[in-house]
Amino acid sequence: MAYQQITYEVADSILTLTLNRPDKLNAYTHIMQNEMIDALDRADRDDDIRAVIVTGAGRAFCAGADLSAGGATFDRAAREDRVTAPLRPNGEVEWSDDAVRDGGGRLTLRIFKCLKPVIAAVNGPAVGIGVTMQLAMDIRIAADTARFGFVFARRGIVPEACSSWFLPRIVGIAQALEWTYSGRVFEAQEALAGRLVSKVVPHADLLPAARALAREIADNTAPVSVALIRQMMWRMLGADDPMEAHKIDSRGIYSRGASADVREGVTAFLEKRPAVFRDRVSTDMPSYFPWWQDREYK
Secondary structure, eight states, rough: OOSSSSSEEEEEEEEEEEEEEEGGTOBBBBBHHHHHHHHHHHHOTTOOOOOEEESSSTOOSBBSSTTGGGGGOOOTTTSSTTTOBBTTTTTBBTTTTTGGGGGHHHHHHHHTTTTTEEEEESEEETTTTEEEEGGGSSEEEEEETTTEOOHHHHHHHHOOHHHHHHHHHHHHHHHHHHHHHOOOEEHHHHHHHTSSSSEEEEEHHHHHHHHHHHHHHHSOOOHHHHHHHHHHHHHHOOOOOOOHHHHHHHHHHHOOOOOHHHHHHHHHHHSSSSSOOOOTTTTTTTTTOSSSOOOOOO
């Protein structure tokens, strides 16, 4: 796919995805959504990519949904590119139809399934989908110029992009409700205090800080282990008992314990040298992976 609204740049095993509508403050569109999903598919297939950084071009990360359709922005049946869902015999919308699905949710669910670490480098304003898309990313680093806003109630809509699942798990229910009830836009330091972001740095230091973190992952860790850790951590957020973690931990320790990567990692530690991990995400994931069943949209 040739990208119109994002850029895809790989350097030294780090992929940088840049939302690239700077004249529109990188406002989110269906084109951008589909390009991001395609780019993440590519990244998961490419064993040379060890980490992904997502940032914005120009002075914004993403100013939210493109509002050029005015009041019809969120009314799919009223827009020029309208898509209408079929109706049930009783006249109710057929909620299982893809036409009803939230586009931002499609993106965050794709990020959720990624096999590579995803780092948000938040360079400026991030509002609506501009901030909710970040919630499925693993680590968020903000420039001191960044601002955030969960503005649903101020637009008369509700949380999207699966943020009602992600946000309380990241910042806690009270903080999530304060930000979403008020819909106010807040500064990077408040995001840091509320644990939405892990670090705030001067704007000029943002991408170097994100790349340094990505570089540390790429240079020192086993890619198969990182892919497994990512899914273990995220999916255990929904487990109903620590026994579920024990089951997956046990499978992972048993299968990875016999791998060439573990032999290399231990030997390198004992010999006080950098490890060279050979297992590849594309071919060497353990047989028990994935251990979950994907949920259908219905």
